[in-house]
Each structure stands twice: as structure tokens, then as C-alpha cells.
Amino acid sequence: MKNRPLFSICLVLLLGMILAVTAGGGRLIRELSPSPLEQTVSGNDRVLVLGEVYLTEQKAKVQAIYLKNNSIRCKDASFYExxxxxxxDPEIQVQIGNIIQVSGEADFFDTARxxxxxxxxxxxxxMDIHGLIWADAVVVKDGRASVLLQALSDFRQEWKEMLVRYMGERDGQTLAAMMLGEKSGMDPEIKSMYQATGIGHILAISGLHLTFLGLGAYSIIRRMAGSYGAAGMAGILLMILYVVMIGFTVSVVRSLIMFLFRVGADMTGRHYDGLTSLTVSAVVILFWRPLYLYDGGFWLSFGAVAAMIWLLPEFRGLPMQGFWASLCVNIVILPILLYYFFEFPVYSVLLNLWVVPLSSALLALGMAGSLLAVWFPGAGVLILQLCGWILDLFEVSCRGMLELPGARQVTGRPLFWQIVLYFGILILIFCIWxxxxxxxxxxxYVAAVLCLCLRLNGPGDISVTVLDVGQGDCIFIRGPEGGCYLVDGGSSDVGSPGQYRIEPFLKSQxxxxxxxxxxxxxDEDHVNGIEELLKRQKIGVSVGALILPPGEVWDERLGELGQMAKKAGVTVYSMKPETSIREKDMEITCLGPSGSVLPGNEASLILALNYQSFDMLLTGDVEGEGEKALTDRIRKEPEKTWEVLKASHHGSKNSTGGEFLEAANPEYTIISAGRDNRYGHPHAETMERLAACGSRVLSTQEYGAIQIMAEADGKLTIDNPR
Structure with missing residues (x-):
């Protein structure tokens, strides 16, 4: 430490920044306090904004324009944001540096639901952005543009289009993600597969790219000119231009600062200290953007480099250095992977042995092919075609790895004390070694991993989580012996609910x-998320068995779902009234549909969840004759008390009628519905009926996910687990 004074100073500064963010909150960190926009404007208010364009992005259906130094007017208020x-509109043309006036509706970002x-x-x-505007009018007030920034932005877009033109959409977009950090057009399946197999890091612009570009140029110029100073300045200039073009992400800024230290040491004849440059990078990033402390990319980037500096030297001289490097990185970043992604790809250490070296070759070939394609298209296309073959090899390898037994271990999100304990044991191991x-x-080390993956539940407890999937239904049940069950999964107003709402929740648990x-x-709002799960069996959450209503009430969508499940290797059952599934003291019983009901809402599968003294009704979208039959069924057991009801049809006025509520008399009612949904759910009539029967109502609109815990001793807890 005494030989590294800058390192010691940076450690103190890092500790101060961590305390400022975690303990100081909005009092010390501006980004954590409400901005003037949040304090002045409500959602859907009309606003008028005048600001300077500093970034534009083309997304799937809209164009994203980022403005700084904004003057905003809303109603009678004017303020700065x-x-x-x-x-x-994607067709609107603006350039970086333009001053534009925008009118539209204000909106705000969601927390995790x-x-x-x-x-x-x-x-x-x-990024210090606290709100957005859905613009219906954009007017350029000052057409002066930043020549350099706009030229780099245009160059990046043209480069991407050239890769797609010569390599095809799939491979071109993938290589663009690797070389230009442009992931918006990349095939989602490929991206998910890379992440599931532990090679997602090759999509991040990182030290690999900057080392290749900056140090490559630096070494070539140094040999040609024989001057450390000239070579260093040329390498630094090239690096800065590349970084400005691709954007200031965590890994890019970290790599740039460490590169500056490396080249600066050569230029001044001083010793390069990787640990000092790493800590300086962390301090610079957190002073620039304090909330990157909560970013998984920050911890993965710094954790990987720290592993190379701290652990890898202990294995110097051993054969298979690539294996030891990959192992060291995985040891250090394991808690980070589990905290942010909830799973660990078991064979990633082996897969990265050749993916990482091939990625370097892919980067070199991609840049060479791109350069040649400008002057010698034939030669450039051949080289880019070779890049496509390497990407095909990556895909085949990933698919093959996912077929191996135990390829992915989903452990859930560890608690903070588990992460601290893991690193404490790791430091102890290092000292003993x-x-x-x-x-x-x-x-x-095995003990450290077991502590990290340990999940504690009370003996005999069960939990029911009504997920917020917007306008739809999804209910997760965990049994007393760890059995995992899902009832419905879909949404009519949230895109890809299976991949982005249901699957991350399940993995986190x-x-x-x-x-x-x-x-x-x-119905779509009960099914489409399940369809996604069935399509993502290899890279998502697998399904053991699919249970549908009796075959005579199937509609076309249920028939197609059954066929899809069978093709995915999932067993399909139909469940009839009075049949049940048991796990220890927990029983899930089918109460309907029964009688002559037509396919649709009336024929919804109705389930009763019973665990000792706890009873819950799961009613799907049942209404009409289906609800009448359920009411008669419940009246046959007047001694049964229903602690919780999942309200039918998202609180529609056509369901959860007065006679049914009189028979069930639920203590709590959970309503799953989307905020500001077009149907107006839950309807006022339903809310009045629930109030009249004395049931306490909890809605995903208001609370997000709602969790019910029923303990073995009869204690019932209902809260928001977010």
C-alpha cells in the first residue's frame, strides 16, 4: 500500500462514494432526488421542451432522441431539466448539436414490477434522465450541428449497414453488436443464447476491442516512427474517437482509462501498475455516474479485470493459461452473475477457452474485412464471410453446450450477507494459499459456493405470488417441499411477458x-407468456407438465398450445373437477368447469389451493354459468373459509357477482389488471360489491407483485415482495 499512494487514495474515495450512494441517497446524490420534471409534471401532461440533441438511436418502432440543457414549459410553470x-417518428431528421423544440405528453419510467x-x-x-416525452411535433430551432459527433454517428450507422448488406441481417447485426456496440437490431434468440452459455461478454465493447485497436495502432506506429510519444498520442487519439463513436459505457470508459495509464507509463518511462489504474477507473466512473454502483456491467467489468490482476498471477507457469484465466474470472464474478442474472453456466469456463481467442480473431477479421470492402469489395466480402462462419461456429457450440446435462444452474438472487461471506471465504482461501x-x-471454496447458493424457507411454508404482468394473469405457487407451480401467464399490454416479466421473476427465486x-x-392475456416459456425451454425456465381444462371446452388456442407443448417435449394433461395434485399438506384441486358451459371465459379452469387452515380460490376469467356453478359448489361446504380470492376476469363487472361473494366471503381479494388498461378494469361495480362483503382488495395495478405467505403454524402474511 505504501508503494501505491494513488491506489490508497482511490480506495478511500471509493469507500466515500459507496457510502454517499447507499447511505446519503438523494441528499448527496443528485440522480437519486426527484428532478424538476418529476416535481412539476404528472404523467400524460402536455409539455413543451427546448433542448440540445446529444444522442439519437433508431429503435424498433420509434426514434429515441436524447436532449440536454432543457427548458420546459408545462401549464403555467417553466423550469430547467x-x-x-x-x-x-423514426422519419424525423435531427442531428447531434441541433436545438429542437418538442411538444408532447410526459411520461415516467417504471420501477421493477x-x-x-x-x-x-x-x-x-x-444517466441522470428522469422522464420522457412522447412527441407529436418536433421543430429544429437551430440547425447548427456538432460536425465531429454527427460524422462519427453517421459513420457508425453506415458501418452497421455495410455489415448487414454483406453478411445478411442475422450475422451482420451480431458483428455490429460486437464491433460497434449496436445491439438494438441483434437477433434476441442469439443474444439470449450467448448470455445463457456464459459468452455474452463478447457482445460488450471492452478491453478486448480497445486493446486491439489502441495498442495495435500504438505498437505499429511506434515501430514505424521509433517514438513512444508520437505513437502514444496517435493511439490515444484513435482510441478517443472510437470511444466517442460507440458510446461511453462502463466497460469502455474503464478500458479507456486503463489504456491511458498503460500508454502514459510507456511514454514517460514509468512502471505500469494495473491495480492502480483499475481503482482510478472505478473512482472516475463513480464520480461521473454514481449510480453505476448498482449496475451489473460495472461489477462484471471490474470483477473480471480484478481477477486477472489478483488471482491469475498465482497460476503463472502452469500449462493451459487460458483455462486458469477463465477459471479465475469465473471465481470472482460468480456472485455478481447470480445477483444480476440468477444463474451460472457450468461449462462456460471450457467454452470460453476457445471463444475468447476466436473473438480476437473475429474482431481483427471484421475490421480488416470492413476496411477492404470499401476499396476491394470482393476481398472484403470473403473476409466478412469468414466472420459469418465463426459466428455460426459460436452458435453451434452454444446449442451443443445447452444440450449437456446440468448446463445451466439457476440458483436465484443471493442476499447481501451471502455475497460478503463468499468474498470473505475467498480472501481467507487466498491467504492460506x-x-x-x-x-x-x-x-x-465448495463451502463458499454452497453458502452463496443457499436458499432458506421456513419448514412447511408455502408462498403464492400474483405477478404484475400488466393486463393479464400469472400466479406462482411454491409448495411446502419446494414444488414449483404456475397458473396462467400472459398479458395483452406488455410485450413478451414470458421473457421479461415471468422468467426473470422465476429465476430470481x-x-x-x-x-x-x-x-x-x-385468451391471449393468460396464454402468450406460457407460449414463450415453451419456446425458450433450453435457455429459459423449463416446464415439466402442462395442465389444461377438459378437452370438450378447448378452443382453437388451447389446442394449438397443447400441440406446441408436445413438440417441446412437455407432457400435457387435462384436469377435471374433483381431481387434485398434492404435495405434503398442500392440495390443488379442480373445482370447474362443470356442466354444459361453452368454451371461453365461462369454461375457465377453477382451482382451489388448500394448505392446512389456508384456502385460496383461483378463478381464471370465470363468469356467467361458470360462476353460478362455482357458487353452488362452494355452498356445499359452508364451513370452509376462503382467506384469499384471485378475482375473476381482472375485476370485470360481469364476474365476481354478489351471490358468489356471499358464498365465498373472502377475507382478501387480489385483482390482477394493467394500469390504465383500455377496459377500465377493475370496474366500479365489482369494487362496490367487494367493499360490501368486507373483503380487503389488493391490486397489482397499485402494488406490483403481491405475495402471500402461509406458514405451517397458520400465520398468514400478504405483502409486496419487490
């Missing part, structure tokens, strides 16, 4: 496989 996001879901609000807070090199450290999945009926 540092940064804001505009969504507008379920445990494990993406926190959109925190993501944009990191340094002092004696004893092989017993392997036992200690340590669920890699669902034992049984029920689908109550064939």
Missing part, C-alpha cells in the same frame, strides 16, 4: 423448472 428522453424484473427507472437515473499452498482450500403449469382458458 438537465437531460430528457424523447420518443418520436416484480422481483428480478428490469428496473427501468434506475437504469435511466444512472499464499502461506502454505494447501490443497484444503478446495473444501473451503431460484426456479429453473416448473413442475406443473395450468392454463385456465385460451
Amino acid at each position: 438537465n437531460r430528457i428522453l424523447i420518443y418520436t 416484480n422481483p428480478g424484473n428490469f428496473d427501468q427507472k434506475l437504469y435511466y437515473q444512472r 499464499k502461506l502454505s499452498g494447501r490443497a484444503q482450500v478446495l473444501v473451503l 431460484g426456479v429453473g423448472r416448473l413442475d406443473y403449469v395450468w392454463v385456465t382458458h385460451g
